[in-house]
Amino acid sequence: MKLTLETLQDTARLAEIVAAHSRPRDMILLAGEMGAGKTTFTQSFGRALGVTEPITSPTFNLLHNYGTGRMALHHADLYRLERTGELTDLGLDELQDSGGVVIVEWGDIVGDDLGDALIIKISHSEDVDKVESRTVEIDLRGAQWANRWQKLTDELVAKLNSSVRGLTQ
Numbered sequence: 001m002k003l004t005l006e007t008l009q010d011t012a013r014l015a016e017i018v019a020a021h022s023r024p025r026d027m028i029l030l031a032g033e034m035g036a037g038k039t040t041f042t043q044s045f046g047r048a049l050g051v052t053e054p055i056t057s058p059t060f061n062l063l064h065n066y067g068t069g070r071m072a073l074h075h076a077d078l079y080r081l082e083r084t085g086e087l088t089d090l091g092l093d094e095l096q097d098s099g100g101v102v103i104v105e106w107g108d109i110v111g112d113d114l115g116d117a118l119i120i121k122i123s124h125s126e127d128v129d130k131v132e133s134r135t136v137e138i139d140l141r142g143a144q145w146a147n148r149w150q151k152l153t154d155e156l157v158a159k160l161n162s163s164v165r166g167l168t169q
């Protein structure tokens with residue numbers, strides 16, 4: 001499905017809704033160019049889970065872990081991944097198995113390696129004057145999110161209604 005978010009507040013709302021539908025062992029991949037809003041999305045997602053620590057970009061460390069929410073949040077950023085072996089070293093599979101939710105910025109650059117996931121691609125508006133406007137495409141891969149997809153997209157339509165444009169669910 002495709003949404004248009006007009007403001008930063010809409011991105012926060014999107015993150016809150018996705019967080020409300022998230023369960024232990026979920027994988028969420030965030031795609032989109034630099035400055036699109038992947039870290040910003042994760043900050044709102046984490047706050048919605050109840051994470052109390054500040055959530056900062058894991059661009060340099062590749063992975064940050066937060067344990068204060070209703071489930072663990074593991075936040076990775078693959079932008080600086082130099083060898084595919086490094087992906088294995090990060091141990092995202094094990095973290096996922098241990099019962100947290102894993103959010104991966106630039107998760108699209110490793111192809112299908114991360115398995116079943118909700119995939120959220122955030123893009124800047126074509127209109128450069130609309131600094132807070134973003135286009136968001138949400139897709140799923142595999143069975144993990146399949147049985148929640150209808151409820152999730154229904155809620156996004158209902159609660160981000162004023163911002164939904166050209167819905168192609």
Ligand SMILES: Nc1ncnc2c1ncn2[C@@H]1O[C@H](COP(=O)(O)OP(=O)(O)OP(=O)(O)O)[C@@H](O)[C@H]1O
Pocket residue numbers: 005006007008009011032033034035036037038039040041057059079105131132133134
């Ligand atoms: N609707 C919006 N959604 C998300 N971020 C927005 C929005 N409007 C403005 N912004 C701003 O855009 C910037 C997004 O930066 P952010 O670090 O989240 O991007 P990123 O996708 O994580 O980039 P990188 O690939 O460098 O990690 C922030 O300064 C944020 O305040």
Ligand SMILES: [Mg+2]
Pocket residue numbers: 038039040057077105
């Ligand atoms: Mg980022």
